[in-house]
Amino acid sequence: MDPRRDTVPAAVTFLRDAGLVFRKDLLVEARGKEVLAPMLFFSVIVVFVFSFGFAGDGAAGADLVSGMLWVGLLLASTIGIGRTFEREREGETFRALLLTPASRAAVFVGKLMSILVFIALAEAVVVPLLVVLFGAPLFEHPFRLLALLALGTVGLCAIGALLGATLMRTRGRDVMLAIALYPLVVPVVLAGSRGTAALLDHDLAGADLWLRFLLAFDAVFVVLGLWIFEPLVSEA
Amino acid sequence: MSQKTFSIGTLLAALGMLAAPMLIFLSAPVEREMGFVQKIFYFHVPCAWLMFLFTFVCAAGSLAFLVKSSRRGDQVAAAAGELVVLFGLLVLLTGPLWARKAWGRWWVWDVRLTSSLMLWMIFVAYLLARQYGGPAARRLAAGLAVFGAAEVPLIYVSVNIWRTIHPKTEVVRTLDPGMRPAFWTSFAAITMLGLLLFALRLALERARSDVEDLYLATED
Amino acid sequence: MQSPPDGFEPVVTHMTETVGAAPLVVVAYGIIWAAVLLYLWILHRRQARLRTEIDDLSRRLAEKPRA
Numbered sequence: 001m002d003p004r005r006d007t008v009p010a011a012v013t014f015l016r017d018a019g020l021v022f023r024k025d026l027l028v029e030a031r032g033k034e035v036l037a038p039m040l041f042f043s044v045i046v047v048f049v050f051s052f053g054f055a056g057d058g059a060a061g062a063d064l065v066s067g068m069l070w071v072g073l074l075l076a077s078t079i080g081i082g083r084t085f086e087r088e089r090e091g092e093t094f095r096a097l098l099l100t101p102a103s104r105a106a107v108f109v110g111k112l113m114s115i116l117v118f119i120a121l122a123e124a125v126v127v128p129l130l131v132v133l134f135g136a137p138l139f140e141h142p143f144r145l146l147a148l149l150a151l152g153t154v155g156l157c158a159i160g161a162l163l164g165a166t167l168m169r170t171r172g173r174d175v176m177l178a179i180a181l182y183p184l185v186v187p188v189v190l191a192g193s194r195g196t197a198a199l200l201d202h203d204l205a206g207a208d209l210w211l212r213f214l215l216a217f218d219a220v221f222v223v224l225g226l227w228i229f230e231p232l233v234s235e236a
Numbered sequence: 237m238s239q240k241t242f243s244i245g246t247l248l249a250a251l252g253m254l255a256a257p258m259l260i261f262l263s264a265p266v267e268r269e270m271g272f273v274q275k276i277f278y279f280h281v282p283c284a285w286l287m288f289l290f291t292f293v294c295a296a297g298s299l300a301f302l303v304k305s306s307r308r309g310d311q312v313a314a315a316a317g318e319l320v321v322l323f324g325l326l327v328l329l330t331g332p333l334w335a336r337k338a339w340g341r342w343w344v345w346d347v348r349l350t351s352s353l354m355l356w357m358i359f360v361a362y363l364l365a366r367q368y369g370g371p372a373a374r375r376l377a378a379g380l381a382v383f384g385a386a387e388v389p390l391i392y393v394s395v396n397i398w399r400t401i402h403p404k405t406e407v408v409r410t411l412d413p414g415m416r417p418a419f420w421t422s423f424a425a426i427t428m429l430g431l432l433l434f435a436l437r438l439a440l441e442r443a444r445s446d447v448e449d450l451y452l453a454t455e456d
Numbered sequence: 457m458q459s460p461p462d463g464f465e466p467v468v469t470h471m472t473e474t475v476g477a478a479p480l481v482v483v484a485y486g487i488i489w490a491a492v493l494l495y496l497w498i499l500h501r502r503q504a505r506l507r508t509e510i511d512d513l514s515r516r517l518a519e520k521p522r523a
Contacts, residue, residue: 159383166379170370179364180376183357184383187394194398209397217390224386231302232379257485273477276484283488322495330484337477429492436499443506450513454520 014109017102021110026117028087035083036118043076043122047129055134062200065136069126070152070193076122077115077156078181081164082174084115089168104230112161119153141199144207148199151214152192158218158225159184165233187217242435249432252425256418264418273337278419280330282426284352287323288388290316290434291355294362295385298378310374311445313381315437317362319430324356347399351392358384 029035050068054060060068088094097107127145131138138145163180167173195210260278267274294316300309331349332342343349358380365377 162379163376166372166376167369168372170372170376172368172370176365176369176376179361180380183354183361184380184387186354186357187387187390190394190398213390213394213397220386220390221383224383228299228302228379228382231305232375271477273480275481279485279488322491326488326491329487333480333484333487337480433492433495433499436496440499440503440506443503443510447506447509447513450510450517454513454516 014103014106017100017106018109018113021097021102021107022113025084025111025114029114029118032087034087035080036121038083039076039080039118039122040125042079043072043126044129046072046075047126047133051133060134060136062136062197065130065134065138066193066196066200069130069196070189072126073119073123073153073192074156074182074185074189076126077119077153077160078174078178080118080122081115081157081160082177084111084118085164085168086173094165094168098233104233105226108161108165108226108229108233111165112157115157115161116153119157120149123149123153136200138196138200140202141204141207144199144204144211145196147211148192148195148207148214151211151218152188152195154218155188155214155221156185158221162225162229162232165229188214191217242432245428245432245435249425249428252421252428256422256425259418259421263414265412265414267412267415271337273334276330276334278422279426280327280334281419282423283323283326283330284348285423286427286430287320287327287352287355290319290323290430291359291381291385291388293434294320294359294381298381302375302378302382307445310378311438311441313378314366314441315434317359317366317377317381318437319434320359321356321363322433323430324352324359327352328356345399347392347396350395350399351388354391354395355384355388358387 047068050072051060054064054068085094088097098104100107127138127149130136160177160181163177164173167176167180170176191210191213195207195214198204198206198210256278260275264275264278266272294313297306297309297311297313297316300306301313328349331346331352335344335346335349336342362377362380362384365380366373369376
C-alpha cells in the first residue's frame with residue numbers, strides 16, 4: 001500500500017493505475033503472444049475471404065474496400081476482446097485485479113488501452129494490405145483516415161471491453177459477445193465505413209460529418225461505460 | 237395491481253380496440269395521395285411509440301438493477317424488454333406492408349423503419365442475453381438495455397446521415413383533422429393494450445421471482 | 457406512382473398494380489391481432505406452469521421438518 005496515496009490527487013492515481021494495468025497487459029502479451037498472433041492472422045485471412053467473396057473480379061470500389069476494412073476490424077476486434085478476457089479468466093487474474101485498491105474505472109481504462117493497441121496493430125496490417133490488393137487511395141487523406149480509425153476503434157472497443165468483461169465467466173462467451181456487441185456497434189461500423197468511402201471519393205465534408213458523429217458516439221459511450229463498468233462486472 | 241384496476245383496464249382496452257377500427261374505417265377519410273393503404277398507419281404509429289416507451293422503461297429498470305441492485309428494477313426490465321420486441325415486431329411487419337403498396341418493394345431503407353429495426357435487434361439480443369447469457373445474464377442484458385436506449389438518438393442520426401445521400405421516403409405527413417379522432421382513439425387503445433400486457437408480464441415476472449425464492453427456501 | 461429509391465428496380469412493374477391495398481391492410485391488422493392474442497396465450501401458459509410449480513413447492517416446504 002502506498003502511504004502517499006492520500007496526498008496524491010485522484011486523477012493522477014487513476015491515470016497511474018490505468019497505466020499500470022495497461023503496461024501489465026502489454027508485458028504479458030509480449031511473453032505469450034496469444035492475443036496478437038491469432039488476431040493478426042485472422043485479420044489478414046478475413047481480408048482474403050472478403051476479396052474472394054465480394055470482389056471476385058479482382059476490383060473493388062470505395063464502398064467495397066471501406067466495407068471490408070470495417071467489417072474486418074469488427075471481426076478482428078471480437079477475436080481480440082474474447083482472447084484478452086479468456087486469458088484473464090484462465091489465470092483468475094481479473095478477480096485479483098478487482099481486489100487491488102485501483103478503482104474499477106481505472107482497470108477498465110487500462111484494459112481498454114491494451115485492447116486498442118492490439119486492434120491498432122491489426123489496422124496497421126489491414127490498411128496497407130487493402131491498398132496493395134485493390135489500389136485504394138487510403139493514404140491520400142492520412143489524418144482523417146487516422147481519426148476515423150481511432151474514433152471508430154474506440155467506439156468498438158469501449159463497448160466490446162465492457163461486454164467482454166461482463167461475460168468473462170460465461171461458457172460460449174464468444175458467441176454471446178458477438179450477439180450483444182454487433183447490434184450495438186452498427187452505428188460505428190456504418191459511420192466508419194461510410195466515412196472511409198467518403199474519403200476514398202474525396203468527399204471531405206462527408207467524411208468530417210461522420211467523424212463528428214463518431215466523436216459524439218464515443219463521448220457518450222466512454223462516459224456511460226466508465227459509469228456502469230463496476231456494476232456490470234462485479235459478481236453480484 | 238389490484239384486481240379491480242386490472243378489470244377496468246381490460247375493459248377500456250377492449251372497448252378501445254373495438255372502437256378504433258370502427259373510427260378508422262368508417263369515419264376517417266381516405267388519404268388522397270397514399271390511398272387506402274394509409275389506414276395501416278393508425279396502428280403502425282402507436283406500436284412504434286410503444287416500442288420506444290418500453291425501451292426507456294427497460295433501460296430505467298436495468299439501471300436501477302445495475303446501480304442499486306433493485307430486484308424490482310430487473311423485473312420491470314424483463315417485462316418491458318419483451319414488449320419492446322413484441323411491438324417492434326408489429327412495427328416491422330406493418331411497415332413493409334405499407335411500403336409494398338407505396339413503393340413496390342417490401343423494404344426501402346426508410347430512416348425510421350431502419351432505425352427501428354436496429355433498436356429491435358438490440359432488444360432481441362437483450363432477450364437472448366437473458367436466456368443464454370450464463371451467470372452474467374441479467375447484468376449483460378441490463379447493459380444492453382441501457383446502451384440500447386442511449387443509442388436511440390445515435391442510431392437515428394447515423395441512419396439519417398446515411399440516407400440523405402439517397403432519396404428520402406418521407407412517410408408521415410401532418411394529420412388531416414378528419415383523421416384525428418381515429419388516430420387518437422387508436423393511439424389510446426393500443427397504449428391501453430400495451431400497458432395491460434406490461435402489467436400482466438410484470439406480474440408473471442414477480443411470480444417467477446417468488447418461485448425462485450421458494451426453491452432456495454426448500455434447499456436449505 | 458413514384459419510382460422506388462435506389463437499388464434494384466422491381467422486376468415486373470405491373471405486379472404492383474395488381475396488389476390491391478385492401479389485402480395489405482387486412483393482413484396488417486390481422487397480424488397485430490394475431491400477435492397480441494398469441495402473446496396473451498403465451499403469458500397464460502407460463503402463468504399456469506408457474507402456478508403448478510408454486511403449488512408443488514409450497515407442498516414440499518410444508519412437509520419439510522423444521523431444522
